[in-house]
Amino acid sequence: MKPAPFTRHVPRTVAEAVKILGDVAGKDGRVLAGGQSLVPIMAFRLARPAHLVDINEIAELGRIAGDGKTLSIGALVRHAAFHKPVVAGPLGALLTQVARHIAHYPIRIRGTFCGSIAHADPASEWCLLAATLDATMVAKSTRGERLIAAKDYFEGIMTTALKEDELLAEVRLPIPAADTKFGFQEFNRRAGDFAMAAALVSYRLQSGKIVEARVGVGGAEPFPRRIAQAEGALNGQAPGDTTFRAAADATASAIDAMEDHQTSAEYRRDLVRAMVRRALEQAAQ
Numbered sequence: 395m396k397p398a399p400f401t402r403h404v405p406r407t408v409a410e411a412v413k414i415l416g417d418v419a420g421k422d423g424r425v426l427a428g429g430q431s432l433v434p435i436m437a438f439r440l441a442r443p444a445h446l447v448d449i450n451e452i453a454e455l456g457r458i459a460g461d462g463k464t465l466s467i468g469a470l471v472r473h474a475a476f477h478k479p480v481v482a483g484p485l486g487a488l489l490t491q492v493a494r495h496i497a498h499y500p501i502r503i504r505g506t507f508c509g510s511i512a513h514a515d516p517a518s519e520w521c522l523l524a525a526t527l528d529a530t531m532v533a534k535s536t537r538g539e540r541l542i543a544a545k546d547y548f549e550g551i552m553t554t555a556l557k558e559d560e561l562l563a564e565v566r567l568p569i570p571a572a573d574t575k576f577g578f579q580e581f582n583r584r585a586g587d588f589a590m591a592a593a594l595v596s597y598r599l600q601s602g603k604i605v606e607a608r609v610g611v612g613g614a615e616p617f618p619r620r621i622a623q624a625e626g627a628l629n630g631q632a633p634g635d636t637t638f639r640a641a642a643d644a645t646a647s648a649i650d651a652m653e654d655h656q657t658s659a660e661y662r663r664d665l666v667r668a669m670v671r672r673a674l675e676q677a678a679q
């Protein structure tokens with residue numbers, strides 16, 4: 395099938411984009427970034443936007459910048475930009491590791507980091523990363539700029555706090571301390587598929603004990619989130635099998651696992667338990 399007819403707008407600046415978006419948002423207008431999620435659903439006529447605000451010509455949105463504390467990722471930064479570390483230290487290495495799990499090479503060349511965050515698929519790797527690291531989303535509209543914390547941003551399956559007339563202009567990731575340990579694991583049946591469950595963990599060590607633990611889970615609930623019970627099971631403990639299993643069990647008990655045609659809630663809960671344990675083991679290596 396082919397998409398239903400639409401009008402394509404091609405702004406050259408962010409100001410122009412938000413102006414057009416403000417005009418067309420109420421008339422079924424949408425942002426077009428990499429098109430790797432939007433175009434397939436338009437082709438199947440599951441979405442019929444009357445207007446597309448194509449942001450691909452806005453050079454200022456292609457920027458990745460770090461100031462030592464924060465890494466800012468503009469709306470046109472493609473998944474493939476992370477094939478090599480974009481910043482020194484553990485965050486750059488983590489982004490490179492995670493990017494390899496997103497779809498396939500041609501999709502990573504076009505699809506954008508911010509597009510994934512706007513689309514908010516429950517199994518999106520970047521959404522899991524944003525939720526676990528407490529990213530800040532920068533939304534722009536004709537009303538000005540709004541900063542949205544990750545904990546307030548994800549609201550449901552493909553539902554976020556972003557308003558119809560807001561452009562997700564940038565996502566800001568806090569740059570972690572150089573001694574932060576990370577682990578990321580996901581499970582899917584074929585390479586490149588969306589994850590059936592995924593876990594991202596991080597922690598630091600102080601006198602041999604875990605501090606600043608973060609445990610995030612994706613693909614298991616309508617949106618990714620940090621699991622406080624698992625973080626509580628890690629903080630103050632020495633890293634090792636007993637601690638990691640306790641945190642994995644705490645995560646499995648805390649989640650309300652989704653069910654679909656191929657995965658029961660119980661199986662998904664078991665996958666989450668395994669992903670968290672393996673991610674913690676990976677972080678400890």
Ligand SMILES: Cc1cc2nc3c(=O)[nH]c(=O)nc-3n(C[C@H](O)[C@H](O)[C@H](O)COP(=O)(O)OP(=O)(O)OC[C@H]3O[C@@H](n4cnc5c(N)ncnc54)[C@H](O)[C@@H]3O)c2cc1C
Nearest residue numbers: 425427428429430431432469497505506509510512518562
């Ligand atoms: C076969 C296949 C496999 C895939 N596997 C994975 C996977 O394993 N993991 C994964 O995370 N993704 C996967 N994807 C999706 C891919 O990562 C997309 O690139 C991504 O979800 C959306 O990014 P995009 O730039 O292509 O956005 P688009 O498709 O252009 O847009 C997606 C939605 O977000 C909105 N949007 C986009 N950018 C903005 C913005 N800056 N501000 C406001 N709204 C915006 C659009 O209006 C639209 O509603 C897969 C896609 C395909 C086709």
